[in-house]
Amino acid sequence: MYKVFVNDIPIILSTKKDIGEKYKSFPIKTVKLKRIINKINDGELMFVNLYHDKEEKLLKHLFKKLPVVTAAGGMVFNDKNEILFIYRNKRWDLPKGKVEKGETLEESARREVMEETGIKDLEITSHIKETYHIFKRKDKYRIKVTHWYKMFSTYDGELIPELNEGIKKVKWKNLEKSRKALTKSYSNIKLLFPEEYLSTNPKNRVA
Structure with missing residues (x-):
């Protein structure tokens, strides 16, 4: 399904x-x-x-x-087990973007995350899944297939939102703040998160 x-x-x-x-x-x-x-x-x-x-x-x-647009992005954790979120179009989201010609999915995911957030020293640790959503551009419907990767970084420097992509904020969020952000996110983004982030009674720290 x-x-x-x-x-x-x-x-x-x-x-x-x-x-x-x-x-x-x-x-x-x-x-x-x-x-x-x-x-x-x-x-x-x-x-x-x-x-x-x-x-x-x-x-x-x-x-x-429908024409297919291939994209890639990342769920980035730091050594505090926080997740990196972006704020765009009045919603909390995860960094992602279109795969460019000649790139692998992993290369695209790392590049897009770095460009949209200013983070450095990214390591891809695993593949998560694909999400699918339909959008309209130039009066034509298209389907975006986004390949998501779990990533890790020890970077603790300044986070810089990519303003020309409409990103207003970039924030690290712990379990509690992530759960709050997900109430103002997208349904396909919620599919990426473990139950602990969606439950009203979070249990243990998620690795």
């Missing part, structure tokens, strides 16, 4: 035609996706399931319907 966000509304991609009575289901191979997106944006649809009996075909059919 996959979640593809239109704003904060997820379109579910699954191998089941029926995933609940509140969902309207459509075969992903033949669905008029732009029509579905418009209905979501107009508030006419809230629960959508696009299905195919073969899971490996779900993204393949999705990517045939």
Whole structure:
């Protein structure tokens, strides 16, 4: 199963035609996706399931319907177990950006994080997952696939927001402050976080 966000509304991609009575289901191979997106944006649809009996075909059919923009970004931890957030468009977010020609995903993720935050000495420690969201540019819908990496840095210098990208703030946030920031973030960003950051009763420190 996959979640593809239109704003904060997820379109579910699954191998089941029926995933609940509140969902309207459509075969992903033949669905008029732009029509579905418009209905979501107009508030006419809230629960959508696009299905195919073969899971490996779900993204393949999705990517045939919209141009794909590949991006990469990072969830950066420091030695205090704080996470690096950016503030843009009145939401807390994680640094990311479009992959440039000739770059690997890892190279792009490191570059974008450094450019957007001013951080240095970044080490990629693991791959997290991909997120998917649909956006509109030049009156055309596109799907952004963002490849996320867990990173680490001991950098304790000045953090510099990339103002020309609309970033107003860059902040390290501990568990409590991260949980608060996530209430003013995006649904696809929340998918990246361990349960401890989403729970109202945080337990132990997350490594």
